[in-house]
Amino acid sequence: MAPKKEKQMSRLPQITDDAAAPAAKELFGAIKSKIGAVPNLYRVMANEPAVLAANLGLGEALGKGSFDQKTREAIALVTAGANHCDYCASAHTAISKSLKVDETEIAARLRGESGDPKIQAILTFARAVVDARGFVADADLAAAREAGLTDGEIVETVANVVANIFTNYINHVADTEIDFPVVRTQTN
Numbered sequence: 001m002a003p004k005k006e007k008q009m010s011r012l013p014q015i016t017d018d019a020a021a022p023a024a025k026e027l028f029g030a031i032k033s034k035i036g037a038v039p040n041l042y043r044v045m046a047n048e049p050a051v052l053a054a055n056l057g058l059g060e061a062l063g064k065g066s067f068d069q070k071t072r073e074a075i076a077l078v079t080a081g082a083n084h085c086d087y088c089a090s091a092h093t094a095i096s097k098s099l100k101v102d103e104t105e106i107a108a109r110l111r112g113e114s115g116d117p118k119i120q121a122i123l124t125f126a127r128a129v130v131d132a133r134g135f136v137a138d139a140d141l142a143a144a145r146e147a148g149l150t151d152g153e154i155v156e157t158v159a160n161v162v163a164n165i166f167t168n169y170i171n172h173v174a175d176t177e178i179d180f181p182v183v184r185t186q187t188n
Contacts, residue, residue: 010044010177011173011175012044012047012173013047014040014044015047024046027049039180040178041087041167041171042055051170055166058166059163062156062163065156066152066153069099073095073101073109074122074123075126075164076160077089078123078127079126079160080164081112082130083169084186085172086178087180088164090178090183091180093106093181109123110183112126112127121144121147121149122149125140125144125149125154130161
């Protein structure tokens with residue numbers, strides 16, 4: 001019987017500051033000036049600086065939408081939960097805590113639940129988008145509208161889901177080392 005392998009830190013390299021290409025170094029500098037450090041997800045994306053730039057640009061653009069940061073983080077949590085992305089669950093839990101979201105509410109959002117009716121409507125629709133891979137039923141759209149979501153909010157929900165699927169999938173492929181307090185999306 002073969003010996004049990006130790007878990008690797010990441011299946012793709014997490015680019016160090018010294019090893020970063022010039023474009024990645026520039027992006028690392030911007031990230032550090034904004035949040036104080038470069039999370040491991042961004043270091044994995046830096047294997048191709050255009051990917052890191054695309055991710056950062058998408059996040060910046062969505063930050064100019066109608067949803068506030070707490071709402072965008074709620075979508076990130078439900079998407080991480082649906083896709084079983086422990087890295088994103090950990091990162092967005094930490095960010096939500098920094099935004100003063102209650103721990104019980106954070107855990108609920110990972111499951112697609114919220115005590116806030118508007119957030120609940122967004123999370124229900126976001127989860128439908130993830131589960132149906134975008135092929136939501138007419139009933140899902142009708143329920144979102146009945147819950148008060150505008151067509152703009154529906155489109156913005158889809159965009160935020162897609163942005164988070166992008167990071168979820170990078171983390172799945174890379175098995176990115178979690179550099180936040182760890183939150184597991186599955187108990188087994």
